[in-house]
Amino acid sequence: MSSVLHPVGPEDKGIYWRRRLVTIVVLLVVIVLAVVGIRALTATDDAAAQGQKLDPSHVASTLTAAPGPSTSPGATPTDSPTDSPADSPTGSATGSPTATGTGAVAPCEPAALTVALTSDATTYGPGKAPRFVVTVTNTSQTACTAEIGSGVRGLVATDASGAQVWSTADCEASTASQVYTIQPSKNRAMTTVWSRLHSAAGCPPDQQAVADGNYTVTATWDQIVTAPLTIALTS
Structure with a gap:
């Protein structure tokens, strides 16, 4: 210990003290650099760990912004413009009206309705049964109710001589x-x-088939008679 506090040697004591001072400074610098390096490494590890964590506010924002199922406001089913009752093979139209809330809707004025007769073909070959469609259209600007049961509508076919063959x-x-x-x-x-x-x-039963030829068909709805329609039956 005395040699440390009291340097012994051929050289001047100041030289020994300066050397020891330099050595101490170097050691201090090394220690400081080591501490700084350790702190830097620790900070880097902490930053990396923080980078791997999810930001709760970001997660909440993402979950909130996720779109849900697409819906169309006010999207309700509409009536089919050509919805029609079912029909029997004998030519008698049948069917039950759907609930329409007619109590709040006024009956149609005759002038508000048009009636048309169409067929699915103009010529019918062997075994082909003519199919006719009676269409009642509301030409007014407001909804209205109409009686279209078989009691107010009918179809009639006449042959080339004008004789009625079917009704x-x-x-x-x-x-x-x-x-x-x-x-x-x-x-x-x-x-x-x-x-x-x-x-x-x-x-009456056992009615005979009509002969081949041209036939004129008309439809009547609530005393309105449609334009005549001509078809041909062949065998």
């Missing part, structure tokens, strides 16, 4: 009321199939 009224199975609400510019279509047989009042 839906002869074999009408039911004349039940069928009141429908028709929206503006919409329509209600009723389909009737003709079995190509003669008909007579009371619908």
Whole structure:
């Protein structure tokens, strides 16, 4: 210990003290650098660890912004413009009206409705039964109710001589009321199939098939008669 505090040697004591001072300074610098380096490494590790953590506010924002199922506000089903009751093979249209809330809707004025008769073909070959469609259209700007049951509509076919050969009224199975609400510019279509047989009042059985040729068909709805429609039957 005395040699440390009291240097012994051939040289001046100041030289020994300066050397020891330099050595101490160097050691201090090394220690400081070591401490700084350790802290730097520790800070880097902490930053890396922080970078791997999720930001709770970011997660919450992402979950909140995630889109849900797409919906269309006010999206409600609309009436089919050509919805029609089912029909029997004998040509008598049948069907039950859906709930329409007709109590709050006024009946249609005659001037607000148009009636048209169409067919699915103009010529029918062997075994092909003519199919006719009676369409009632509301041409007004407001919804209204209309009775379109078989009791107020019918179809008649006449041959080239003008003689009646078939009428839906002869074999009408039911004349039940069928009141429908028709929206503006919409329509209600009723389909009737003709079995190509003669008909007579009371619908007697064993009616014969009509002969080949041209036939004129007209439809009547609530005393409105449609334009005539001509079809041809062949065998």
